[in-house]
Amino acid sequence: MTLMQKILATSALLALFACGGGSKTPPAPVVTAPTISAQPTAQSVQAGATATFTVTASGTTPLAYQWSKGGTTITGATSASYTTPATTMADSGSSFTVTISNSAGSVTSSAALLTVTPVAPTITTQPASQTAYVGATATFSVIAAGTAPLTYQWSLGGTAIPGATSASYTTAALALTDSGSSYSVKVSNAGGSITSSSATLTVQPAPVLATGLAYTDPTSGTYLLKKNTTLSTATHLVLDLIGPATGTGAGISVSFAADSSKVTWVDVPAGGTTATLVQNGTQFALGTGTPILKAKANGDAFQATVAQKAPTTAASLNGVLLHVALDFKSGLSLTQGTPITLSADPNKCQLLDGSGTIAPVTVAVGTLKAQ
Numbered sequence: 001m002t003l004m005q006k007i008l009a010t011s012a013l014l015a016l017f018a019c020g021g022g023s024k025t026p027p028a029p030v031v032t033a034p035t036i037s038a039q040p041t042a043q044s045v046q047a048g049a050t051a052t053f054t055v056t057a058s059g060t061t062p063l064a065y066q067w068s069k070g071g072t073t074i075t076g077a078t079s080a081s082y083t084t085p086a087t088t089m090a091d092s093g094s095s096f097t098v099t100i101s102n103s104a105g106s107v108t109s110s111a112a113l114l115t116v117t118p119v120a121p122t123i124t125t126q127p128a129s130q131t132a133y134v135g136a137t138a139t140f141s142v143i144a145a146g147t148a149p150l151t152y153q154w155s156l157g158g159t160a161i162p163g164a165t166s167a168s169y170t171t172a173a174l175a176l177t178d179s180g181s182s183y184s185v186k187v188s189n190a191g192g193s194i195t196s197s198s199a200t201l202t203v204q205p206a207p208v209l210a211t212g213l214a215y216t217d218p219t220s221g222t223y224l225l226k227k228n229t230t231l232s233t234a235t236h237l238v239l240d241l242i243g244p245a246t247g248t249g250a251g252i253s254v255s256f257a258a259d260s261s262k263v264t265w266v267d268v269p270a271g272g273t274t275a276t277l278v279q280n281g282t283q284f285a286l287g288t289g290t291p292i293l294k295a296k297a298n299g300d301a302f303q304a305t306v307a308q309k310a311p312t313t314a315a316s317l318n319g320v321l322l323h324v325a326l327d328f329k330s331g332l333s334l335t336q337g338t339p340i341t342l343s344a345d346p347n348k349c350q351l352l353d354g355s356g357t358i359a360p361v362t363v364a365v366g367t368l369k370a371q
Contacts, residue, residue, distance in 0.1 A: 033105035034059030040096060040112035046119050047089050047147045053112050054081040057100045064101045069094055084114070089147060089190075092116035118191035121146030127183060127199035132174055134206045140199050141168040144187040154185045171201070179203035207335035210370030213237045213263070213328045221364025225256075225344065228323060231269055234371070235328040238268055241363065243283065243317030248354055250314050251284065251292060251307020252321050254363060255348030257300045259341040262334065262370065263326045265297035278304035281320030295324070300341075307352055314354025328370070338370040 038056035045051045057063055057080070067077035074082065082096065095111035125143035132138040144150055144167070154164035161169065169183065182198040212234035217226045224242045231238035241254060258265065268279045277295035284306055295304035306322045308315065326342075344363035351361045 031102070031104040032058075032060045034063055034100040034102055034107050036100065036107055036109055039110045040098060042113040042115070044115040044117065045087055046117050048086050048119060050084050050086060051114055052081055052083045053096050053098070055098045055100070055109055056080070057107070059100070060102050060104060062102065065098055066101075067096060067098045069096055071097075087114070087116045089116055089118060118147035118189055119145075120192035121150055121187040121189050121194050123187060123194055123196050126197045127185060129200040129202070131202040131204065133204050134176055135173055136206075137171050137173060138201055139168055139170045140183050140185070142185050142187065142196055143167070144194075146187070146189050147191055149189065151188045152185055153188075154183060157182055158184075174201075174203045176203050176205065210328075210332070210334045210336045210338060211235070212371045213326065213340070214369045214371035215239070216367045216369075218364035218366045221362065223321075223349070223361050223363045225363055225365045227366070231323070231325075235330075236266070236269070237263075237326045237328075237368075239324050239326070240281065241321045241324075243319060243321050245318050247317045248314035249317050249351045250354050250356075251305065251352040252361070253305040253348070253350045253352075254303070254322070254324075255345040256302045256324070256365075257341070257343050257345065258302065258326055258368070260299045262329055262332060262338075262340045263368075264329060265302045266325050266327045268323045268325045277302075277324070278306060279323040280306050281322050283315045283317060283319045283321050284308050285315060303348070317351075326368075332370075334370040336369075336371055340368040340370060342366075342368040 034057050036055060036057050038054075040053040040055050043051040043053065053067070055065070065078050065080055067074045067082040082098070084091070092115055094114045096114065097109050097111050099106055099108045121144050123142060123144050125141075127140040127142050130138040130140065140154070142152070152165050152167055154161045154169040169185070171178070179202055181201045183201065184196050184198045186193055186195045215227045215237055218224050222244045225239050226242055228238040228240045241252070243249075265277060267276055276293070277297060278293065280293055285308055292305055292307035292309060295302070302324065304322060304324060342365055344365050346360065346362050349361050349363050350358050352358055
């Protein structure tokens with residue numbers, strides 16, 4: 001290259017730089033620190049509900065959020081909004097803030113106050129009316145919901161009962177004069193109060209415990225099971241099977257059932273023959289041979305048969321055909337008038353006529369009660 005060529009090349013290069021040719025470093029981006037355009041606002045909720053706090057911020061992204069409660073960081077609360085767990089009255093008065101950060105700096109919001117109000121009480125189960133005997137007590141109960149603590153005040157006829165401040169109230173020993181009294185309860189908390197409906201108390205005379213048996217004869221039927229008033233005592237009931245006014249037979253089988261938790265099938269006392277579970281009545285002449293006179297008891301069930309042995313003639317059925325007996329079980333706490341089951345099985349009560357034919361019969365049974 002000649003000297004002239006070198007001078008021209010240098011001049012061209014200088015001209016190129018003078019015109020701004022070649023490469024240069026671009027300017028750095030502008031980073032804006034976060035600012036808050038909408039502060040979190042105070043919230044008021046009922047106990048048990050949740051509360052949500054929200055902030056609106058601007059600035060160079062990404063923006064990071066961290067909520068705090070009373071100055072203590074809340075784990076996992078890293079969004080532009082924060083929802084509390086179900087609140088309690090202990091949360092009332094708490095303050096919530098949020099700090100927003102990016103690479104240019106951070107800003108903390110103003111505090112938002114949480115107010116939690118109590119849920120007024122409601123009654124889910126009203127007190128129920130009660131019936132009790134003289135000398136006993138009665139208990140009234142209520143079930144209520146609402147923000148704890150709930151307080152209770154029971155009243156008798158509208159007048160507060162001293163010391164009756166629980167969800168249930170038990171009376172003192174009752175007298176007949178207490179019958180017709182009305183009881184109610186007022187349930188209260190910081191959110192309000194509610195009064196229950198009234199429950200009525202009915203007081204009955206003290207029950208009289210039974211010591212024996214009472215039997216009422218049936219009033220209709222062809223075959224009747226009646227009480228033998230001569231052989232019966234207060235605790236020992238002898239029952240006679242009475243046949244119809246017309247007809248004849250050579251024997252009869254019966255099947256009865258009685259509540260064995262209250263009575264027991266027992267021997268009939270001496271009256272016509274030796275005491276057994278069944279005795280012949282006045283109608284069957286059992287003959288000189290071995291009589292058909294048998295019975296068995298098993299719990300509730302009782303079966304018996306009375307029949308003539310090779311009779312020459314059938315006997316009239318108009319009279320007492322057989323005797324059976326029940327004893328009242330001692331040591332029971334049964335009130336007078338308690339019904340006791342006694343029945344005859346229509347499929348197992350049968351008559352043997354003079355010709356040896358067996359036919360079903362229906363036995364009418366009276367009512368048996370504890371006395």
